[in-house]
Amino acid sequence: MLDMRFIRENPGVVRDGAAAKNISVDLDGLLELDARSRALQQRLQELATQQNRITREIGPLMGRIKAEKDPAKRAELEKQATELRQRPTEIKQESLELQEQIKALQPEIDARLLTIPLPPDSDVPLGKSSEDNVELRKWGNVPSFEFPVRSHIELGEKLELFDVPRGVRLAGSRSYFLTGAGALLHQAVLRLAMDMMVFEKGFTPLTVPVLVREAAMRGTGFFPAGREQAYRVGEITETGEDERFLTGTGEVGLTAFYLDEILDETQLPRKLVTQSTCFRREAGTYGKDTSGLYRIHQFDKVEQVIICKNDREESIRWHKEILANSEQLLQRLNLPYRVMQCCTGDLGPKNASMIDIETWMPSRNAYGETHSASRLYDFQARRCELRYRDTQGKVQYCHTLNNTVAASPRILIPILELYQTAEGAVRVPEALRPYMNGMEIITKQ
């Protein structure tokens, strides 16, 4: 969420930002509603001032009436009091009307305000869609195979690493079981990612709720814009509906951990990591990536989140660092990847900048997105009321950033496909062997 004052003072920046992101907003409507509301509030304040003044006279007057012994003087004072009491009644009529009008305006303002995106940072290239993303660098060599390359789907079937038909029978499209060595590989990647972040990078490990209240979804910026992507879990009870949402990323739990709190600057930065199951409806993707483990409704992800001071430079530094963390993991797995600076059109409403990592996937003969590092400045913190007291004692909004460390089973696609042998087996990446009881190769049982 943006600061209303910032929008008021920088309408051009906000308008251009939304346009660059290809997000249509009713900025004029918002500004007009805001101006109207403010005018009404000003008038309401004047009325309240008058009323308070009168009210403050009545108190002492009542005291004097009680103390007054002389009936004549007392009657005079009571007359005064009665007069005074009349006036607020008149004022009240007008202020009630004003309040009514202001209240009617508020939902309109909020609805628009929540849809105003964070303008992209100046270093983000302009562009319409992911086609216009800019490659920052490449790492590793894309291998050429001397045998026909099998897709992860073929390998999975042959080596019984996962079972999509049974998953679908049980849970519908985009569902799967991981089986045997497939399940082990999945756990191994996640453990490697988690251990690296905790024991080498100094992140604090958390387990997080994946079933959360609406406030957490709205606070982290996934609502209202992405509402259709979340599974809603609700039960009708006698007193109403008990509604929760399944989170699509551990980012929700990590970022909303300090929801509504005021931290102390000495507590920052917070470096948090979690492994959590992620749920995504993938609404509107019918026919896209329909087979295999690329686009699925449920997966597990190790996610890193940074909560830091309200400082642009510091945010940018952390952005580089969380990106480097993930690159390091891919390098340990020896998976070729490229780093893509997303263009304005590819950014979500909450991002100032976003850098994706795409890992080479032989069956696609292309790089496929496996990581996404976001820099959000105080956009989420505002919605979450996530603040800190700085060294001057001033309360400020934090900055937040996040990045994937490893999302599996998607990351199994490049692992299986890149480590396959001519015989149709899969070598286990060295970095994962300690997590697989030393297993070196996955063959048909």
Add this chain to the structure above:
RNA sequence: GGAGAGAUGGCCGAGCGGCUGAAGGCGCCGGUUUGCUAAACCGGUGUACGGGUUACAACCUGUACCGCGGGUUCGAAUCCCGCUCUCUCCGCCA
């Protein structure tokens, strides 16, 4: 599923119609004292939105805010109603 209790500032906690933006404590900031640190003592310390004013800051001033929304009243943290959330006990499940 049944019954009860509660929601106050960064935190804890008092207040239960006007003298309350809110006692007291903790924390934090400034000062005094002190070989250093600590302790002790003194003072200060909420947020948001307006207006004045200023080069900014500071300062002055107004309004709102004691979970949220409504009602009663000249006046509500305080009384009444609704909602949300939290906790406790019993039951059930693990």
